Amino acid sequence: MPRADIERMLALARLTASWCNTQPWELHVTGPAATRRLAEALGRAARAGVRSADLPWPAAYEGVYRERRREAGYGLYAAVGVARDDAEARARQAMLNFEFFGAPHTAIITSDRDLGTYGAVDCGAYVANLLLAAESLGIAAIAQAAIASVSGVVREQLALPESRVVVCAVSFGYADHDHPVNGFRTTRASQDETIHWVD
Ligand SMILES: Cc1cc2nc3c(=O)[nH]c(=O)nc-3n(C[C@H](O)[C@H](O)[C@H](O)COP(=O)(O)O)c2cc1C
Numbered sequence: 001m002p003r004a005d006i007e008r009m010l011a012l013a014r015l016t017a018s019w020c021n022t023q024p025w026e027l028h029v030t031g032p033a034a035t036r037r038l039a040e041a042l043g044r045a046a047r048a049g050v051r052s053a054d055l056p057w058p059a060a061y062e063g064v065y066r067e068r069r070r071e072a073g074y075g076l077y078a079a080v081g082v083a084r085d086d087a088e089a090r091a092r093q094a095m096l097n098f099e100f101f102g103a104p105h106t107a108i109i110t111s112d113r114d115l116g117t118y119g120a121v122d123c124g125a126y127v128a129n130l131l132l133a134a135e136s137l138g139i140a141a142i143a144q145a146a147i148a149s150v151s152g153v154v155r156e157q158l159a160l161p162e163s164r165v166v167v168c169a170v171s172f173g174y175a176d177h178d179h180p181v182n183g184f185r186t187t188r189a190s191q192d193e194t195i196h197w198v199d
Contacts, residue, residue, distance in 0.1 A: 001105060001173060005137060009172075012133035018122035024115045025126045025167075028108040028158050035106055038157055042098040045153040052152035054113075054165035055120060064193070072186050079184035097146035103171035108147070108154060110164040123167045130170050140175035143168055 006029065018024065030038060061069050074084055082089040100106045109127060111119040127143050134141035147154060151166040160166070175182055 001139070005139065006105065006172075009130065009133045009137055009139055012136070013126055013130040016122070016126045016129045018125065019118050022112075022115060022119070022122065024112045024119040025123045026110050026164065028110075030106050030108075032104045035100060035104060038106065038108075038154075039099045041153055041157050042147060042150050043095065045150045046095060046098045050153065051149050053148050054151040054155075055148060055167065057149070064189070068189070075184050075186065076181070079180050081180070094146070097144055098150075100144070100147075100169065100171040101142060102176075103140075103142075103173040105173060106144075106147075106169045106171040108158060108169050109167045110160060111167050113163050113165050120165075120167055127168065127170060134170075134172055138174075139172050141170050141172035143170050 010027070010029075016023070016025075073090075077084060077090060077093065080093060082093055096102075107130070109123055111123045113119075115122070131141050131143065145168040147169045148166045154160070154166045155164075
């Protein structure tokens with residue numbers, strides 16, 4: 001992708017609000033060769049079963065979270081022709097995370113360790129704005145917390161200091177509109193399920 005387009009997208013996300021305006025996010029943005037190098041290292045580690053997350057991993061997906069997660073997962077598998085009971089094919093699909101789904105670029109987003117949960121919240125706001133900025137510029141982007149499951153390898157590859165924690169990646173490029181995965185759309189819960197009006 002032209003560097004100017006990437007910089008335009010980053011310039012929009014830069015305006016994200018954060019607690020005390022700390023702006024705890026830092027990004028390592030890879031070019032195609034570095035993306036491939038990182039993918040090789042992450043894929044190797046993930047296949048070997050390495051798991052080392054900097055941030056606490058979700059403890060469980062219960063109730064509606066389990067249902068929503070399953071709906072999104074099954075929708076995705078159906079789009080790419082993976083049967084629900086084909087565990088091997090599902091695992092192969094999940095492994096594509098470590099190849100950044102073929103994107104030429106990824107932005108590894110880190111936060112400051114001392115800023116804890118709210119540092120991560122600020123990074124989440126940054127991620128949302130980065131996705132919106134990408135969409136507004138015709139760039140296809142996907143947030144990927146999966147890569148944080150091998151934070152140790154990300155840390156090693158990018159020579160991150162101890163003070164930084166790996167939050168997630170946002171991989172981006174131009175969409176392959178002919179790919180079946182891009183025909184799949186997720187749903188959202190109704191407002192009734194998420195908004196509690198207090199009078
Ligand atoms: C913080 C964050 C982390 C995510 N991590 C992953 C991931 O590791 N792998 C993946 O395939 N999608 C990941 N996603 C994408 C979500 O699954 C996706 O946004 C959600 O299913 C809603 O679909 P939509 O973005 O197409 O509307 C992530 C999204 C967010 C916001």
